[in-house]
Amino acid sequence: MDLLSIKDPSFLKRMSTKELQALSQEIRQFLIEKLSVTGGHIGPNLGVVELTIALHKCFNSPTDKIIWDVGHQSYVHKILTGRASEFDSLRQYKGLCGFPKRMESEHDVWETGHSSTSLSAAMGMAIARDLKGEKNYVIPVIGDGALTGGMALEALNHIGHEKKDMIVILNDNEMSIAPNVGALHNILMQLRTAGKYQWVKDELEVLLKKVPAVGGKLAATAERIKDSLKYLFVSGMFFEELGFTYLGPIDGHDFDSLFENLNYAKKTEGPTILHVMTKKGKGFSPAESDKKGTWHGTGPYKMDTGDFVKPAKKQPPAWSSLVSETVRRLARTDNRIVAITPAMPVGSKLEGFASEFPDRMYDVGIAEQHAATVAAGLAAVNMKPFLAIYSTFLQRAYDQVVHDICRQNLNVFIGIDRAGLVGADGETHQGVFDIAFLRHVPNIVLMMPKDENEGQHMVYTALNYNEGPIAMRFPRGNGLGVPLDKDLKSIPIGTWEVLKEGYDAAILTFGTTIPMALDAAMKLEKQGISVRVINARFIKPLDGKMLSSLLNENIPILTIEEAVLQGGFGSSVLEYAQSEGYYHPYIDRMGIPDRFIEHGDVSCLLKEIGLTSEEVVKRISIMARKKQQRA
Numbered sequence: 162m163d164l165l166s167i168k169d170p171s172f173l174k175r176m177s178t179k180e181l182q183a184l185s186q187e188i189r190q191f192l193i194e195k196l197s198v199t200g201g202h203i204g205p206n207l208g209v210v211e212l213t214i215a216l217h218k219c220f221n222s223p224t225d226k227i228i229w230d231v232g233h234q235s236y237v238h239k240i241l242t243g244r245a246s247e248f249d250s251l252r253q254y255k256g257l258c259g260f261p262k263r264m265e266s267e268h269d270v271w272e273t274g275h276s277s278t279s280l281s282a283a284m285g286m287a288i289a290r291d292l293k294g295e296k297n298y299v300i301p302v303i304g305d306g307a308l309t310g311g312m313a314l315e316a317l318n319h320i321g322h323e324k325k326d327m328i329v330i331l332n333d334n335e336m337s338i339a340p341n342v343g344a345l346h347n348i349l350m351q352l353r354t355a356g357k358y359q360w361v362k363d364e365l366e367v368l369l370k371k372v373p374a375v376g377g378k379l380a381a382t383a384e385r386i387k388d389s390l391k392y393l394f395v396s397g398m399f400f401e402e403l404g405f406t407y408l409g410p411i412d413g414h415d416f417d418s419l420f421e422n423l424n425y426a427k428k429t430e431g432p433t434i435l436h437v438m439t440k441k442g443k444g445f446s447p448a449e450s451d452k453k454g455t456w457h458g459t460g461p462y463k464m465d466t467g468d469f470v471k472p473a474k475k476q477p478p479a480w481s482s483l484v485s486e487t488v489r490r491l492a493r494t495d496n497r498i499v500a501i502t503p504a505m506p507v508g509s510k511l512e513g514f515a516s517e518f519p520d521r522m523y524d525v526g527i528a529e530q531h532a533a534t535v536a537a538g539l540a541a542v543n544m545k546p547f548l549a550i551y552s553t554f555l556q557r558a559y560d561q562v563v564h565d566i567c568r569q570n571l572n573v574f575i576g577i578d579r580a581g582l583v584g585a586d587g588e589t590h591q592g593v594f595d596i597a598f599l600r601h602v603p604n605i606v607l608m609m610p611k612d613e614n615e616g617q618h619m620v621y622t623a624l625n626y627n628e629g630p631i632a633m634r635f636p637r638g639n640g641l642g643v644p645l646d647k648d649l650k651s652i653p654i655g656t657w658e659v660l661k662e663g664y665d666a667a668i669l670t671f672g673t674t675i676p677m678a679l680d681a682a683m684k685l686e687k688q689g690i691s692v693r694v695i696n697a698r699f700i701k702p703l704d705g706k707m708l709s710s711l712l713n714e715n716i717p718i719l720t721i722e723e724a725v726l727q728g729g730f731g732s733s734v735l736e737y738a739q740s741e742g743y744y745h746p747y748i749d750r751m752g753i754p755d756r757f758i759e760h761g762d763v764s765c766l767l768k769e770i771g772l773t774s775e776e777v778v779k780r781i782s783i784m785a786r787k788k789q790q791r792a
Contacts, residue, residue, distance in 0.1 A: 164191055164245040169513065170217035170268075174240070177232040178416045185210045188237055189444040193434035193464060195248040200585070201259055204303075204442040204451060208334050208413075212302075212437055213237035215419035217429070220298055226286050228271045230279035230303040230313075232260035232333070235269075242268040249698025252585035254761025274589025275557065276527045279303050280329065283705050284316055285784035287325040298427065298753070301333025302330040306504065309526040324431045328423075331434055333410065334441040340541055350519055378591065400434045400501065409436030413789025416441065447656075454507045457582070475643035480628060480635045481510040481549075483613045484576050487620040488547050488650075490512040497545040500526065509549040533573075534642040535635060540571035546623055548713040551635070555781045562630075563602055570604045570629040577622075580634035581673050581723035582767070584751075587760030595755045597728035599632060600701045606631040606654055607701040609672040613640035615698065616706075621649035628654075634700075636673050657704040660709075663693035666781045667711055669734060670721035674772070678721055681777035690785050700730050712738055717747035717784035719777065723767075726752040747784050751776065 188210050196203045214237070216227055222242070229235045239245075239257070246268065247463075250256025260528040261269040270378065271282045278300035307313060308331065320327060350525070395401055396705065400407045406429050411418045419437070426433045440458075442448025447467030448456035461470040474765060478486075485500075492498040492514065502516050504527045526534045536546035539616045555562070555577060566573045580592040599607055610616035623631045660675065661682055668678040675696060682692040695707070711718060720731035731750030738745050751772060758766055767773060 164240055165399065167241060168243045170222060170241045173214060174285065175217070178378040181211075181214055181416055183212060185715075186444070188214075188240060189239070191248075193284060193445050194237060196250065196459070197462050197464045199249070199251045199253065199619075200458075201251055202233035202236070202458045203445065204448045204456040204458075206236040207443050207445055207448060208441040209234045209302075209332060209495055210237050210443070211414045211416060212330070212332065212418065212439060213241065215416060216300065216302070216421060217241050219420065219423040222301060223239070223267045223270055225267075225268045225298040225300060225666070227259055227281070228279045228283050228286070228299070230273065230301065232273045232275050232309045234302075234304075235261050238268070238373055239266070242266050244437075248525065252760050253596065254765040256761075258760055260587065261587065268314040270537060271533040272589075274586065275554070276307040277303070279307070280313050280316030280320065283327055283329070284320055284323075284325065284613070287327050288323075291325070291486060293566045297698045298328060299326075300328045300330060301586065302332055305331065305333040305335065306527055309504075311530055317400075317403050317405075318661040320432050321612040324404060327432045328426045329432065329434045330697070331409075331435060331436045332363040332413065332439055334439045338647070354388060359762075368776075369491060370713070382437055390723055397739055404432065406433045410438050411436070413437035414437035419453045434495065439652060446743070451513075458506075471744065475791065478512060478613060479617070479639050480613070481578055483507065483616055483680060484578075484620055484633070484635060485510045485514055485549065487617045489517060491624050491649075492518055492622065495624070496521075497543065498547060499523065499531050499539055499544055500547045500549060501536050501539075502549045503529045503554060505551065505554075505578075507550065508551070509576070511549060519647055528747065529558040530561050534565045535559040536545060536573045536575075537561070537565040537569065537571050539551070540573045541569065542565075545574070547573065547574045547576060547624070549576045549578065551590075552577050552581075552595045553579065553583075554589045555595055556598070559598060562599070562605075566630050567604045572627055573630045573755070574623040574626075575632040577632055579637045581636045582758065582763045583637045584763045584766070585760050588757040591753075591758050592634075593724045593758070595632075596700055596724045596730055598723065600730070600733060604629040606634070606699070606700065607634070608699050609634040610698060611660075611672065611675045611696050612643045614645050615644050615652070616640070616646060618650055618652055619698075622651045622654070625651055626654070634672065641676075652698070654752070655699045655702040655704055657698060657707050658696045659693060660696050661692070661694040663691040664714075665691045666719065666785055667693040667695060668719050669695050669697045669708075669730075672698065672753060673723050677774045678777065681774040684774065684778050688782065690781065692781060703733060705737070705741075708734065708737055709741060709743075712741070712743045715747075717743070717749070717781060717788055718745070719784070720748070720752075721751045721772070721777065722752040723772065725755070726750055727755055747788055749780050749784060751780065 190208055192206055228539040244257060252259040261272050261275045263272050265270050280303060283299045289296055407424060408422050411422050426435050440449055453715045456513035499521045501523045502509050502510055502511055503525055505517060506512060506524050531549060534550040539546040541706055563694055580595060583590050583592060599605055608619055610619050619633050623633055629723050642729055682694050685692050720734050722730045733750060735748060754770055
């Protein structure tokens with residue numbers, strides 16, 4: 162079949178099981194080929210090919226609402242809804258998004274890039290359906306990893322209480338990004354080995370009613386008998402106790418089983434959970450055999466060997482590795498150091514720490530709020546917790562950071578990974594809000610290094626800091642390749658450093674935008690404008706001494722940050738000037754504008770929003786000229 166000719170999923174209604182099996186293989190081959198060039202979430206999508214086809218055959222999208230949790234497994238859905246021709250641009254600038262996108266298709270009824278949102282969204286849609294008197298199905302698809310998220314458990318509780326008609330697809334591949342952990346994972350393990358439960362329960366009721374002499378009496382107690390079967394077949398039937406009808410587990414790659422159970426679920430009143438077992442990476446042996454989560458999301462790879470396409474020259478260490486390995490180094494001499502991650506041991510490069518200190522490494526699953534408060538609990542009894550978390554996921558633990566960590570002034574070290582623009586994963590993953598939502602919280606120290614050498618010293622500073630919470634931002638990708646000092650040292654809290662002297666203007670910046678600032682300063686030097694470049698490595702507290710000195714010079718100041726402007730670092734400089742009585746007319750700010758930044762190569766995104774050395778040159782030239790005119 163020509164996948165590029167697909168316009169909508171209606172053609173599936175006419176296809177036989179044999180034809181659907183052939184279509185599944187075509188889709189897998191298409192994905193393996195396309196993603197070998199673009200990269201993307203190969204493992205999750207290869208695992209849901211048959212499931213996605215079955216959903217679109219049994220239901221009528223977009224009237225029936227298919228809601229993908231996280232959304233990184235929606236590539237097959239995109240193919241079946243007419244977007245196969247766009248896969249050459251997947252996750253690229255102005256190209257096809259790697260997650261559901263409402264503006265792309267009417268079939269994308271819910272946008273997401275974070276875990277555990279589908280059930281709550283489904284509940285909202287089910288309530289709206291019933292209030293409007295409509296008759297459509299609502300089908301959230303949630304993974305076993307996402308089910309550990311607190312929000313998903315809150316939704317299960319509400320849905321089970323309200324008894325809303327809904328078909329929840331539990332896509333169980335025993336993995337999220339990394340292998341799943343926790344008690345709920347163990348409950349699912351019991352269900353996986355329990356066999357088909359619902360059919361036995363229903364068939365017993367039919368059998369009891371057919372007994373001639375005592376059938377009526379037995380039938381009257383059939384409900385009690387069949388309910389008690391859950392304790393016979395499955396110890397502690399978690400979902401049934403929450404108010405759901407449980408179906409499964411079934412083979413998620415068997416069309417006959419999928420159709421049989423989906424049609425049964427359509428006839429069942431109230432909320433139903435269909436437990437579907439799938440194989441992450443199915444059809445591509447390197448991804449199928451992955452036990453660590455390496456093939457969850459990848460860059461380009463070689464189809465024949467599964468080897469990843471690596472840069473021609475050796476790269477500097479990844480930021481995540483530099484930070485985690487420095488923490489590991491310090492943990493050898495301080496047994497109070499404990500590492501915590503919400504389901505990101507691979508992304509945060511904590512495998513080495515876990516292997517050396519298994520009793521001091523805790524992967525709490527997709528549970529960012531819990532992770533933050535666990536860290537607070539450790540700090541409350543004089544331990545040294547390192548909370549490794551992506552900027553975009555730290556958003557989910559905001560109240561815990563405020564209420565549990567900062568309010569109690571606890572010594573938690575938060576490693577904010579993927580800070581700044583991250584590129585291909587797009588607007589749900591851009592780490593651009595953390596400065597704005599952290600810097601106004603009392604007690605916290607917030608910093609970002611200019612390079613990996615300063616980064617290792619900041620880790621040392623953080624784990625030797627005893628005055629309260631401290632957070633270090635660091636970007637996605639690799640460092641600059643600078644030499645690393647052998648001995649670690651503390652950096653005085655709230656101190657900046659001058660990287661380049663100058664007297665006509667000053668740039669205040671930190672982290673990833675320092676090379677841009679230095680490049681612009683050199684260009685301005687050629688125009689006769691001398692620019693001081695300051696590494697404002699402490700975002701909070703500001704270096705009041707250096708900033709006051711700078712304001713007293715009355716020269717133009719430009720702040721630059723790869724983060725949102727509203728409430729960001731530049732805002733704090735303006736606030737400082739006002740609070741200290743400086744009415745400085747020459748302060749300008751550059752950063753992320755007031756909109757969500759979509760996916761694409763970071764260099765393209767920076768150019769689009771005007772965060773470039775050329776724009777720096779332009780802004781300082783204008784400020785310097787205005788100052789000369791006023792002089």
